Amino acid sequence: MAALLRFILTQKLFVLAMTTLIVALAVQAWQRLPVDAFPDISPTQVKLIIRAPGMTTAEVEAQITQPIETELLGIPDQSILRSTTKYAITSITIDFAEGTDIYWARQQVSERLAGVWGSLPANVEGGIAPMSTPLSEIFMFSYNNPNLTLTERRHILDWQIRPLLRTVPGVAEVTTMGGYVQTYEFAPDLQRLQQAGISLEQLIDWLQQHHLNGSVGRINSGTSTLVIRTEGKLNDAYDLGQLTIQSANNEPLRLEQLGEVNIGHLARFGGVTHNGDETAQAMIIALKGSNTSDVVQAVKAKIAQIEMTLPEGSELNVFYDRASLIETAVNTILEALFAAVLLVLLVLFVFLADVRAALVVAISIPLAVALTFLAMDLAGLTANLMSLGGIVIAIGMLVDAAVVVVENILSQSQQQRHAPRAHRIYRATLAVAKPVISGTLIVIIVFAPLLFLTGLEGKLFSPVAMTIVFAMLSSLLIALCVIPVLAVSIIKFSAKPAPRFLQWLLQHYQNALKQLIRRPAPWLVMALVLLIATGITGTFVGKTFMPVMDEGDLIVQLEKHPGVGLAESLAVDGQISKRLLRDVPEIKQIVARIGSDELGMDAMGLNETDMFIQLQPVVSWQVTDKEQLIENIRQILHQYPGINFNFTQPIQMRVSEMLTGTSGDVAVKVFGDDIATLSDLAQQIADTTGRITGSVDVQTTLIDGGEFINIRLRPEVAARYQLTTAELSRRLRIFVDGLQVGEITAGKIKTPLMFSSSQSLSRVTYIQQLAQMPISLSDGSVAPLASVATIETQFGPSLIERENGSRFAVVTSNVQQRDIVGFVEELEQQINASIPLPSGYTIEYGGEFENQARATSNLLMIVPVVLLIIVLILFTTFRSLAIAGLVYANIPFALMGGVIALFISGEYLSVPASVGFIALLGVAVLNGVVMLSHFQSIDNRYSSIDELVITGASDRLRAILMTATTAMLGLIPLALASGPGAEIQRPLAIVVIGGLVTSTLTTLFLLPLMYARLRGRNEKS
Structure with missing residues (x-):
């Protein structure tokens, strides 16, 4: 040195x-430096989205989800496998161990999926989702234009806006939702087909063969080469109607003579409303590892260019912008940093x-x-x-x-x-x-x-x-x-000379230290009593995992009856949105997303809604705080019977789903095989949870109660007409969702070509309509469906959730005005006492509680290691275990201040608070090292122990007060900050500030006293 x-x-x-x-x-x-609101907290994750048009939830699970899960469960470094199965879709998520390369993980999943794909039903589609994370949804906007229909708005979103936004660097995908996806439809007239002697299958196969371009080859022409091709592609609905087919008696018939050619739309899996009125929206998904702030800014720049090309009256209404949250959160910290620097500088000038x-x-x-x-x-x-x-x-x-x-x-x-x-x-x-x-x-x-x-x-x-x-x-x-x-x-x-206030402080400090050394017993007893009292007080401090960061805006998750249709779900959401806008003045706008988009990135059912609520600036609120605002919204939602709801925020929702597969502070999962038993147990658990003090927004996923129609082909008909169940399903699909037989391409725009029915099924008379639905048979005749198959209504699961190959039902609850750990402990006692579990059924507690338990376990292993390392450093510094022990005596009193500060502030013992206590270990030891190292350096100058201690402590008074004061004042802006992100840092700052107070007092008074007694004992010995 x-x-x-x-x-x-x-x-x-x-x-x-x-x-x-x-x-x-x-x-x-x-x-x-990349700028973001949060560190990348997502695991290495691969997501599969598989669609199976027309298949019920149970069929999707049995024929798609289970075979894929069986194949995926053996992949190395896999930490958890979850799946959500609903009508016509399954979403399977695989999390890998920390440090697993995302490209390797996707390759492993791709290879396993390829191995099982051949055994899946023929009509499945989908695969691995874009390479993103659960927190990749960074920007959302709705496209509003009163001059355009919903079909036109969706068309512009899909073919004008989306392709341009996908070119922005860092964008993994752009999903669109809402409105209607335009199709060209042919609705066959079965009577005309019968008269022409053309079967439905013949017409479908004929159209698929004629609606394509063919490659012939090349020929040489002098010095040039000419490519030869055949052209059969259609360009529009007129071309479709003009296609000509030969009847059984060789009469040429145009397609428009055999049915109706229309412009229609695809069957919808979801919808969007803006302030209660239906619209269309787009969502930007960022690539894993990209700079969120830069991507959002680039997206905004691209949108500014796009807006100039849109039809008059167009408005791209942004309702979620991660960059705004990033800016606000980072500014919160930077403001605290600036204030801390000013306070620290003030202390330096005053003391020096x-x-x-x-x-x-x-x-x-x-x-x-x-x-x-x-x-x-x-x-x-x-x-x-x-x-x-x-x-x-x-x-x-x-x-x-x-x-x-x-x-x-x-x-x-x-x-x-x-x-x-x-x-x-x-x-x-x-x-x-x-x-x-x-x-x-x-x-x-x-x-x-x-x-x-x-x-x-x-x-x-x-x-x-x-x-x-x-x-x-x-x-x-x-x-x-x-x-x-x-x-x-x-x-x-x-x-x-030293500043007057410091001279005054030094004089009084020396007098107090002399009194303490003369009569140490009362002060030591008082310190011990305070330490014990603080330990008792600590038992009244609640425990939680992590304070919830206020992201600004809200999401209300709504769940209706599983059998609700899209139109009815949109209507209900529209009513709720308009009511909230009318009665809650703090709300600026509401965008409600029902169901899922065509990609299935968020596989929700038609009964599920994510309602994005954008709030007015806080200065204009009539309520005192956000909790009161949420309570006002909650009271309105209670007036809509049959609707479950849960309050969350955009990032909070995705983090909860990422960690536990569901949202909510507490998640109780019950595992077992039978859907009805799971549903019954979940309802009992939900009832018990609702009775626990502090529970709000208790919700259980409605896994049963889904209604579906079961159509079974009569064996004698199947034999007589050689009609298979697959052929019957294909023909029925024409009259229900429609059957896609190709695409009509015009430039870059691809429009689905559908076989469909010109009549839609009525919710009231669908059984009668289905019974009369005409089915073409192999002999050319047409018979009503009721004569070839049995039709009956059945009930089954609308949702099946699985984890590591096992079915489960989940009950979620938010916790209000009490700590989560105490809530879960009481809930577990009540469930164990009142709900007997059948053989083969188990319960797991997750959500924030699970995270808190894991964090506590990790910290209990880490802290002893830290203490041991500190002992080694102290021994190396002082060459004395006794003096190292004196330094350690400072630690309990530092922790005492942190506990008192938590108790007074009303904060819970969380991971940030625990980190604050770990920080206090360093601060307490550092102060002790500064004081005791100086005692050692001047030890040989004084014959009197009291004089040595008083002089040495006085020499270090200014340094210790400066370091303690600068540390405390540096944290005060963080403890008082109120912007997004301050909630996470505040408990840490409060603990350290409180601990610094008691640690400084201990360093200045108790430590010199204990050193004097130690030196006196050594001299006697």
């Missing part, structure tokens, strides 16, 4: 040049009473922050509320090393007035180098184990730990390498 200091002080220009270069590189690094010395210390803050940005860039971190929050947390500690160095330089300068300036700085810096390095390493070691947390808490707090480690290493480097160089040029070694 001595050689390094000599080099630094003799090569000042080199040090300053390198510092300038590093700052320039850091500025460039900051400009390159030397503008030049304070300036030298102050310079260490921007230099350390700049070095931290450079390290973040090299480590591949993003600038988000967690990583930037780590810098705010460290702000108060960034100056600790510089304060100790500068304060000692000022002190030593008064004792070595005749020595050269550089020599005095060299001696002063060298004297405190060892404790400064030890203290900084202890803080780093305290935070480093957070890098080994797993799950969501690990992904959230690893960036915090990394930035704190980077910042502390930077501060150490600056304190020992840059501060001495700056001190040579800037600090004046003139004799200045």
Whole structure:
């Protein structure tokens, strides 16, 4: 260390040049840093979306979901396999172990899927979803134009807007939803077909053969080569109607003579309303690993170009913009950072009473922050509320090393007035180098184990730990390498008295310390009583996993009866939207998404709605807070019987679904085989949950009660006419959803070509209509469906959810005005006491509770390791286990302040609060190291133990008060912040502030007392 200091002080220009270069590189690094609201907390995940038109939920599970799951379950490094099966669709999600390469994972899934695909039903379609994450939904807008029909709006979205947005770098997919997808339809007249002697199958096969272009080959013509092809592609509905087919008696008939040629639309799997009126919308899905902020800005720029080309009256209404949340969240942290820096600078000027010395210390803050940005860039971190929050947390500690160095330089300068300036700085810096390095390493070691947390808490707090480690290493480097160089040029070694308030404080501190040393027993007893009382108080502090970040806007998830149709679901959502807009003035607009899009990215049923509620600016609210706003909305929703609902937020919803497969603070899953039994148990659990204090928005997924029509071909008819079930299904599909037989291409626009019926089924008389539906037979005759098949209404599952190959039903609940851990413990007791489980059925508790339990388990393993490492460093520093034990005595009192602060503030013990307690370990030990290392350094100067302790403690009063005050004031802006993201950082800041108060008092009073008693005992022995 001595050689390094000599080099630094003799090569000042080199040090300053390198510092300038590093700052320039850091500025460039900051400009390159990706910006997001959150760190990437998603696992390596591959999603499959498989569609099976016309198949019931049970059929999809048996014929598609189960075979695919069986094939996928053996993939290496797989952590969990979930599936959601509904009518005509299954969504299968595979999560892999941390660190698994996404491309390798997708390749493994692709190979397994290819192996099972041949055994699946012939009409299935779909495959692996785009390479995105559950948090990739970054931008959504509706397309409104009163001058256009819903079909025209959807057509513009699909063929004008979507293709252009897909060209934006970083966009994985653009999904569209709502409105009607235009088709060209041919509705055959079976009577005319019978008269012409043409069967339905013949007509379908004939159309598929004639509606295509063919490749013939090439011929040589002189020096040129000519390509020959046959052309049969249709261009529009007129071409379709003019197609000519030969009848049985060789009479040419145009297709329009055998039925009706119309412009129709595909069967819809979902819809969208804006403020209660139906519309169409698009959603931007970002590529995994892309810079969210940059992608959103590029999308906005592209939209600005697109808007100029749209028809008059068009409006692209943005109702979700991740960039706005990112900007607000990052600004929350940056504002706290700016305020913290100002408060820290104020403390420096007040305590040092030397503008030049304070300036030298102050310079260490921007230099350390700049070095931290450079390290973040090299480590591949993003600038988000967690990583930037780590810098705010460290702000108060960034100056600790510089304060100790500068304060000692000022002190030593008064004792070595005749020595050269550089020599005095060299001696002063060298004297405190060892404790400064030890203290900084202890803080780093305290935070480093957070890098080994797993799950969501690990992904959230690893960036915090990394930035704190980077910042502390930077501060150490600056304190020992840059501060001495700056001190040579800037600090004046003139004799200045300490500030009056500090002289007054020092006098009273010495008097109090003398009284304490004379009569230690009462004070020690009082400290012990306070420690025990705090331990008892801690039992009343609730526990939760993570505070919920206020994202600004809301999502209300609605669930209606499983048998509801799309039209009715849209109507209900429209009524609710208009009612909320009328009665809740804080709402700006509402966009409700019912069902799923054509890609099936979010496989919801027609009875399910995600209602995006965009709110007015908070300053215009008539309610006092968001909880009251949610309660007002809840009271309105209670007036709509038969509707379950749950409140969430865009990111919160996806994070919950990613972690547990469902949303809600608490999720109770019951596993078993029988759907009816699962449904019954889920309802009992939901009833029990609703009776627990604090439960709100209790919801159980309606897995049974789905109504469907079962049509079974009569065996004698099948034999007589050689009619198979597959052929019957194909013919019936024409009259229900329609049968796609091809596409008509005009430029880049592809329009589905459908065989369909000109009549739609009535909800009231569908059985009678189905019974009379004409079925063409192999002899050319036509018979009603009732004569060839039995028709009956049955009930079955509308939803089947599976996890690792087992069916389950789930009950979710949000928790209000109490801690989640206590809620789950009470709920578990009630369920065990009142709901007996049949053999083969099990219950698991998930949601936030599951995360909290895992985080607690991990922390209980990490903290003892941290304490052991600190012991080793303390022993290395002091060469005494007894003195190391004295430093450790500071830790319980630091934790005591954190517990008291949590209790008074009403915050729960969460992962952020636990991280705050871990931080207190470092702070408490650092203060003890500063005090006791100075006692050791002056030990041989005093014969009286009391004089040694009082003098040594007085010498370090200013340094300890400065480091503690800067750390506390640096965290106060974070504790008082109110923007998005502040909720996560606030418990940590409150714990550290409270712990700093008690830790500082312990360092200044109890630690000197215990050192004096230890030295006295050693002398006697």
